[in-house]
Amino acid sequence: MTTAPLSFILESAHLQQLFDALARHGYHIIGPTLGDQAIIYDEITSVDDLPVGWVDEQSGGTYRLHQTKTPIYFGCTTAVQSWKRWLHPPTEVLWRARRTDSQFEILADEQPTPRYAFIGVRPCELQAIRIQDRVFLEGEFVEARYRARREAAFIIAVNCGRAGNTCFCASMGSGPEAREGFDLALTEVLEGDRHYFVVKTGSAAGQALLAEIPHQPAGDAEIEAAAHIIADTSAHMGRELNVDGLRDLLYRNYEHPRWEAVAQRCLSCGNCTLVCPTCFCVTIEDATNLNGDEAQRVRKWDSCFTMDFSYIHGGSVRYSAKSRYRQWMTHKLATWVDQFGTFGCVGCGRCITWCPVGIDITEEARLIRAADNQTVVNKKANHDESV
Amino acid sequence: MVEQALFQDQLVADPMTSTPFRIGRVVKESYDTFTLELVPQGRYQTFPFAPGQFNMLYVFGVGEIPISISGDPQHPSLLVHTTRAVGTVTKAMRALKVGDAIGVRGPFGSAWPVKEARGYDVVFVAGGIGLAPLRPALYQVLAQRDRYGKIVLLYGTRSPEDILFRSELEKWRSRFDLEIYVTVDYANSKWHGNVGVVTRLIPKAPFDPLNTIAMVCGPEVMMRFTALELQKRGVPSDHIYISMERNMKCATGFCGHCQFGPTFICKNGPVYPYNQLQSWLALWEV
Ligand SMILES: Cc1cc2nc3c(=O)[nH]c(=O)nc-3n(C[C@H](O)[C@H](O)[C@H](O)COP(=O)(O)OP(=O)(O)OC[C@H]3O[C@@H](n4cnc5c(N)ncnc54)[C@H](O)[C@@H]3O)c2cc1C
Numbered sequence: 243m244t245t246a247p248l249s250f251i252l253e254s255a256h257l258q259q260l261f262d263a264l265a266r267h268g269y270h271i272i273g274p275t276l277g278d279q280a281i282i283y284d285e286i287t288s289v290d291d292l293p294v295g296w297v298d299e300q301s302g303g304t305y306r307l308h309q310t311k312t313p314i315y316f317g318c319t320t321a322v323q324s325w326k327r328w329l330h331p332p333t334e335v336l337w338r339a340r341r342t343d344s345q346f347e348i349l350a351d352e353q354p355t356p357r358y359a360f361i362g363v364r365p366c367e368l369q370a371i372r373i374q375d376r377v378f379l380e381g382e383f384v385e386a387r388y389r390a391r392r393e394a395a396f397i398i399a400v401n402c403g404r405a406g407n408t409c410f411c412a413s414m415g416s417g418p419e420a421r422e423g424f425d426l427a428l429t430e431v432l433e434g435d436r437h438y439f440v441v442k443t444g445s446a447a448g449q450a451l452l453a454e455i456p457h458q459p460a461g462d463a464e465i466e467a468a469a470h471i472i473a474d475t476s477a478h479m480g481r482e483l484n485v486d487g488l489r490d491l492l493y494r495n496y497e498h499p500r501w502e503a504v505a506q507r508c509l510s511c512g513n514c515t516l517v518c519p520t521c522f523c524v525t526i527e528d529a530t531n532l533n534g535d536e537a538q539r540v541r542k543w544d545s546c547f548t549m550d551f552s553y554i555h556g557g558s559v560r561y562s563a564k565s566r567y568r569q570w571m572t573h574k575l576a577t578w579v580d581q582f583g584t585f586g587c588v589g590c591g592r593c594i595t596w597c598p599v600g601i602d603i604t605e606e607a608r609l610i611r612a613a614d615n616q617t618v619v620n621k622k623a624n625h626d627e628s629v
Numbered sequence: 630m631v632e633q634a635l636f637q638d639q640l641v642a643d644p645m646t647s648t649p650f651r652i653g654r655v656v657k658e659s660y661d662t663f664t665l666e667l668v669p670q671g672r673y674q675t676f677p678f679a680p681g682q683f684n685m686l687y688v689f690g691v692g693e694i695p696i697s698i699s700g701d702p703q704h705p706s707l708l709v710h711t712t713r714a715v716g717t718v719t720k721a722m723r724a725l726k727v728g729d730a731i732g733v734r735g736p737f738g739s740a741w742p743v744k745e746a747r748g749y750d751v752v753f754v755a756g757g758i759g760l761a762p763l764r765p766a767l768y769q770v771l772a773q774r775d776r777y778g779k780i781v782l783l784y785g786t787r788s789p790e791d792i793l794f795r796s797e798l799e800k801w802r803s804r805f806d807l808e809i810y811v812t813v814d815y816a817n818s819k820w821h822g823n824v825g826v827v828t829r830l831i832p833k834a835p836f837d838p839l840n841t842i843a844m845v846c847g848p849e850v851m852m853r854f855t856a857l858e859l860q861k862r863g864v865p866s867d868h869i870y871i872s873m874e875r876n877m878k879c880a881t882g883f884c885g886h887c888q889f890g891p892t893f894i895c896k897n898g899p900v901y902p903y904n905q906l907q908s909w910l911a912l913w914e915v
């Protein structure tokens with residue numbers, strides 16, 4: 243038998259003490275803050291850095307912020323970039339090498355592992371982190387740099403009090419409530435003059451940290467208020483994706499005419515892969531210094547929307563925009579399931595919001611389902627004398 | 630930032646870090662193909678591997694590419710790679726000399742079914758540079774010759790000048806327990822052998838289709854037509870093995886580049902039973 247985790251109350255007036263406790267423990271606090279006309283997750287030091295009163299409005303191809311009079315700390319849904327930027331950074335030096343005559347030696351970049359405290363991790367984003375864990379930690383090989391950052395991180399999730407217009411976490415089973423994988427999980431409650439957080443602990447580290455700041459056990463009414471907020475969010479999802487038999491649907495429809503239709507709109511810009519919290523693909527760039535005696539290998543985020551991505555001698559394997567969009571969407575919703583036992587999509591909606599032309603993964607899946615098996619026959623011939 | 634040379638055993642933990650090996654010998658196989666014999670160094674006394682596996686080879690400052698091991702698995706004191714110079718990294722590799730260093734990570738990936746093939750006829754079908762990744766399996770099968778039925782090598786290449794491992798093939802050809810058929814796309818007047826695609830050799834090759842394991846390596850289109858031809862003769866699709874190529878940046882499952890439908894060629898492949906990929910191979914731009 244499992245007992246439900248205990249809930250506590252943290253008054254909003256004491257939120258700064260949470261920041262102070264994290265700082266005392268040497269964490270770099272990363273949380274939502276106002277960037278250039280958008281919320282970003284960046285280094286912050288106090289509650290004043292949070293986007294107090296700001297509310298975002300997201301929809302296909304658009305993002306807007308507006309300020310309200312409500313003193314809400316976590317009123318915005320997902321930021322432009324996810325926490326991927328911190329755990330799996332956009333560029334990273336893998337190693338350097340120095341040449342002496344005809345030989346070279348490998349030099350390590352022994353950087354201390356940053357200890358991040360993430361505050362404001364949305365449930366879908368939490369799920370995305372766990373999906374990247376499978377890629378980097380649970381295969382045959384372990385990505386040591388990711389592991390070090392991941393193990394050092396302290397995670398404070400915030401349950402969603404409002405779903406954005408592009409959100410569909412309820413369809414993907416990832417939100418709007420964080421169920422596991424956090425140290426602390428907060429639900430922000432604003433009731434008349436009262437402003438507090440219902441807090442759940444998810445780890446011993448979370449309990450220990452909570453012990454350092456003022457808190458009290460939550461009463462039934464407060465627990466009820468938090469549950470009501472989450473249920474209301476769940477009932478008001480911006481989008482929906484029917485995942486029933488989705489993997490097989492996409493496998494069956496690899497030659498569906500919809501792929502060509504979406505390719506007409508897709509700019510192959512790769513925005514969707516960059517903002518997606520689960521997309522993990524990288525490339526490696528080699529560089530040398532001017533004398534040519536020191537070289538480094540730098541890992542950078544890559545996107546399956548580029549031609550280089552699938553380049554092998556003789557040309558790119560996926561030369562059409564159609565095949566690249568198909569790779570992306572089929573990876574998220576079908577092949578990922580075979581590879582990692584989960585969808586590669588958590589329903590955060592970023593790819594819809596940040597697509598310059600507003601292509602919507604939920605709509606594309608719906609249209610394919612609506613015309614299931616409407617296949618353009620485009621198989622390779624089985625007779626060819628030019629082998 | 631502390632800068633220090635890593636101790637070799639620290640490298641074990643990080644599959645992305647190479648170890649420099651010294652080039653012991655360079656063999657020019659043809660005008661664009663060369664073999665490097667590398668001497669294991671650092672934490673590697675020897676370099677054990679299974680036939681079909683590949684390494685990531687790093688040329689200082691230029692880049693890193695996947696290359697199959699082409700040497701004899703029974704002699705792991707040398708690491709042998711045969712490469713065709715086609716672009717940036719392979720051309721820089723061709724310019725290296727004896728004594729130079731090359732970075733090695735590996736071995737990675739799946740192997741040819743050499744053990745599973747015991748008791749069967751074994752048919753090797755190679756197209757061009759595809760002979761190199763098959764050679765370790767040939768060595769292993771020949772080292773235990775009496776465990777196998779008939780052994781056949783069908784090898785297609787562009788022209789007589791492109792024939793790889795020529796003296797070795799001639800030596801093998803003189804054996805009575807191994808059949809070798811070579812065909813070229815373009816012949817000169819001195820060539821008296823077969824001309825045409827390698828798939829044409831399949832209908833008359835001496836093997837028992839129902840009791841055969843085939844190992845096929847070459848360009849994707851050649852492997853697909855070879856598999857179709859073998860199936861026509863009655864070889865079951867799960868007895869046909871192919872070795873896939875895709876762009877690879879990591880070989881560890883981290884970079885995503887080598888995906889082919891639901892598989893990662895670096896970790897699930899490169900060697901696959903044909904029936905596992907058959908339906909995907911029929912599609913364009915996977
Ligand atoms: C599992 C496997 C085994 C292989 N075994 C052999 C072998 O034994 N002998 C042999 O000659 N060739 C082999 N290849 C092919 C070889 O890796 C490519 O020919 C080589 O990568 C070409 O690099 P390049 O820089 O010379 O070519 P370019 O055409 O100049 O390539 C330009 C850039 O594209 C990238 N690129 C091109 N092809 C690939 C690729 N397949 N993977 C990653 N990046 C690529 C490179 O990073 C390069 O910088 C193998 C490939 C794979 C996947």
Ligand code: SF4
Pocket residue numbers: 514517518519520521574586587588589590591592593594603
């Ligand atoms: S595919 Fe789109 S909605 Fe799904 S996790 Fe990625 S960015 Fe979010």
Ligand code: SF4
Pocket residue numbers: 515520521522523544545546547569570571573574885888
């Ligand atoms: S969708 Fe594309 S960029 Fe994202 S993980 Fe898959 S292959 Fe990589």
Ligand code: FES
Pocket residue numbers: 876877878879880881882883884885886887888893894895896
């Ligand atoms: S080569 Fe990077 S995932 Fe396979």
